Amino acid sequence: MLCESCYQLVEFFWQEDLAAFFAKNFDKNYFDQIRVMARFKSPISSLIKSLKYQHHSRAAKFLAQMLFFHLNISYEKFDLITFVPIHNQKIKKRGYNQSQLIAEELAVWTKKPCLNLLKKTVNNTAQAQISDKQQRLQRLNNTFEISHPYSQHRPLKNKNILIIDDVITTGATINSASRVLKKYGVEWVSVLTLAANL
């Protein structure tokens, strides 16, 4: 998917834990680890765009494989993989969630289950129209909830979870998703993203 010379242009972050870097943006952070594969610029940005808008399943396979090898996921100790959900209206329009495609491919590589743990309750488009900053943050905190089968009898108690997001900017989305996971008993949340838009 990327030729040798394009590959040379990828700015990798390797295995750095960026949790402390992103934690500075919040009063309280709920994630334990954040790793980013590369900087969000060409050619990675174009691959992510083709994954997002053209349902490029080859791009999903390629990016998941890159994530797996560059971040050394095979040595990781975790119980299951999940992903940042997008709103149902968006899924209807686009047909799929790009982060879910990556998570499912990664599940194949790691031989761990990929579960649809989270639901998005608020559509971002509506959210952008809320002018009051305080209110916007409040809404962001209530953006996710746990999917039905996992909200009963605490099946996530003491689990170590890997959560996939395509692109990270401030970390607000991932912090809000991690907050919900922790509320349902998750022990450790490790965030894996393809790229950082810093």
Ligand SMILES: [Zn+2]
């Ligand atoms: Zn090339």
